[in-house]
Amino acid sequence: YFIQSNLRKDMKFSNANLARSRPLPPCGEGEFETTAWGIENFGEDFKTLTVPKPEVGERDVRIEMKFCGICHTDVHMCLNEMSDTDGTMYPVVPGHELVGTVSEVGSGVTKFKPGDNVAVGCIRDSCLQCQPCREGDENYCDKKFVHTYNTLKSKEYSHIGGNQETQNFGGYTKFDVFHEHFVLKIPEGMPLDKTPPILCAGITMWSPLEHWGATRGEKMNIGVVGVGGLGTMGIKLAAALGHRVVAISTSPNKEQIALEKGAHGFVVSRDPSSVKKEEKQLNLILNTVSANHSIAPYVKMLATNGVLVQLGCVGPKPMEYEQLPMMFGRLSIAGSLIGGIPATAKLLEFCQAHDIYPDIEVVTADKLEEVYDKLQNCRNTNATRYVLDIKKSLEL
DSSP states (O other), rough: OOOOOOOOGGGGOOOOOOOOOOOOOEEEETTEEEEEEOOOTTTTEEEEEEEEOOOOOTTTTEEEEEEEEOOHHHHHHHHHHHHHSSSSEEEOOOOEEEEEEEEEEEETTOOOTTTTTEEOOSSSEEOOSSSSTTTTTTGGGGOOOSSSSEEEEEEEOOOOOSSSSSSSOOOOOEEEEEEEGGGGGTTTTGGGGOOOOOOOHHHHHHHHHHHHTTTTSSSOEEEEESSSSHHHHHHHHHHHTEEEEEEEEEGGGGGGHHHHHSEEEEEEETTTHHHHHHHTTEEEEOOOOOOOOOHHHHHHHEEEEEEEEEEEESSSSSOOOOOHHHHHHTTTEEOOOOHHHHHHHHHHHHHHHHHHOOOOOEEGGHHHHHHHHHHTTOOTTTOOOOEEEEEHTTOO
């Protein structure tokens, strides 16, 4: 076991009655064992685990992991905060921002070869047959995509080998195996340690920018609510696309960091006079806040035909809004969830071309409890994205 950090006592688990135990079956035919880091049972610390992964099939790519981003979703999942109906499966190995090098490919693989630097995001599998999948929106698969970890293989389709009853384990691991469709080539010269957060935070912000016209060349006024890891990536991307960007926060203390990341303006959403400055000015607002809150200030800032896109996981209580302002401005409230494989590939190319990367801190696996504490208890005040160094962690 890793030594507990002095902050471990603040890493709080939730919903003990909903936590699910799914003991690991023995490594079976068509599988191999690999080292990983995860939480074996509800309420425990991180530890080194040995988990099964599928052997390389005809269309599969085996990746020797180098780095994996530590996303806030990992915290929610590992500490059983994600649902009030269906809890986390333990053991859980998190990580859906995977970066590594191809070590083996199947006989039918055409896109990759050993030695290629590659990435995988939040999608481990999808049906590849429905209209959204055919159009490159695997994240909206009609049969539901399979998340990279803490999921089971789909009963309706599967491009994942090995024991079909074994849960999927994520990127805090030495090796992983994916169908080539879900693997992305990393552009030449892109720093591998800075790439992981682009696969979640980056695509979460890029996808609505692309869908609502911000990548087509027409200049827009774009608001970004929340100046954290998600928000700062959104500010950087929207500014690089040539738009006027307004950062929006409940805290005036976030103004300096927002302007440093590329924002042209700043609004304190709790201050009516500050909101008034941008009233009816913003064509698109990306809201990253993942807690119940009033969206009324944002609606006031939308221009005619403006769209407010909800990106934070909020629930289970429904959020409220006033209908008349929506009607009189022909305004829209929409949602967006990560992005498909083609969009993520475009994003990687864009970030490499424009030198856009998240602000990161690289850590080893013995620091996981400390990082989770900071993220869970909002102690990450400088919007840093944490990245797990797999190779160095294996040397501990």
